[in-house]
Amino acid sequence: MKSETIEYRDGDVTLRGAICYDETKSGKRPGVLVNPEAFGLGPHATKRAERLAQLGYVALAADPYGNGAVAKDLQEAMKLATPLFENPDKLRARAHSALKTLAAHPQVDASRLASIGFCMGGTFSLELARDGAALRGIVSFHGGLQTQRPAAAGGVKAKILVCTGNEDPFVPADQVKGFIEEMTKAGANWELITFGGTVHSFTNPDADSLKMPALKYNKTADERSWKAMTDFFSEVFA
Numbered sequence: 001m002k003s004e005t006i007e008y009r010d011g012d013v014t015l016r017g018a019i020c021y022d023e024t025k026s027g028k029r030p031g032v033l034v035n036p037e038a039f040g041l042g043p044h045a046t047k048r049a050e051r052l053a054q055l056g057y058v059a060l061a062a063d064p065y066g067n068g069a070v071a072k073d074l075q076e077a078m079k080l081a082t083p084l085f086e087n088p089d090k091l092r093a094r095a096h097s098a099l100k101t102l103a104a105h106p107q108v109d110a111s112r113l114a115s116i117g118f119c120m121g122g123t124f125s126l127e128l129a130r131d132g133a134a135l136r137g138i139v140s141f142h143g144g145l146q147t148q149r150p151a152a153a154g155g156v157k158a159k160i161l162v163c164t165g166n167e168d169p170f171v172p173a174d175q176v177k178g179f180i181e182e183m184t185k186a187g188a189n190w191e192l193i194t195f196g197g198t199v200h201s202f203t204n205p206d207a208d209s210l211k212m213p214a215l216k217y218n219k220t221a222d223e224r225s226w227k228a229m230t231d232f233f234s235e236v237f238a
């Protein structure tokens with residue numbers, strides 16, 4: 001498996017992602033964009049990209065902030081993320097720049113693309129769907145479901161899978177309800193899986209090190225949600 005840094009741009013911002021694929025295989029294959037948590041492109045997203053490469057995809061772990069910036073703590077992460085969330089155009093442009101880079105890779109079948117994301121990255125993926133990106137599928141793991149620009153009727157091209165924790169304080173029940181209403185009105189093809197006894201960051205084993213009750217790894221939810229994703233990709237890439 002090959003994993004290397006790939007440089008791309010969003011306007012005047014230089015971004016540095018990680019592209020992963022099995023170099024022993026020939027021919028074009030589906031590409032999966034991996035959008036990281038609010039801390040930036042760290043080991044969690046990179047390892048997920050490597051796992052996707054092992055499944056036979058070309059995966060690009062994206063850089064949300066530029067120059068591969070990684071926040072040292074939650075306060076810095078919020079400082080980096082806030083300008084993107086306050087400007088939907090900027091957030092979507094940042095996500096599209098990574099998707100365009102993935103689609104242009106010589107081993108990627110640009111007609112078979114998907115995007116997954118964790119925490120903030122889940123929101124990035126959903127914003128791509130809301131913006132009508134030509135994606136086969138979107139998977140959000142403990143991502144925020146709110147938006148300043150709801151999907152338009154008939155505007156969502158991607159099938160959507162959302163995996164969320166029932167006790168996630170960052171994605172409360174009213175936000176889940178709003179998402180369901182939004183996607184239903186838009187006529188989107190969507191599915192939502194809720195994991196009981198599960199809070200935020202349930203896919204990241206390093207979440208426990210922050211010692212915050214709202215952030216906790218859940219091995220069962222992690223494994224089940226990943227399995228749900230692989231089954232979902234078997235369908236959308238068929």
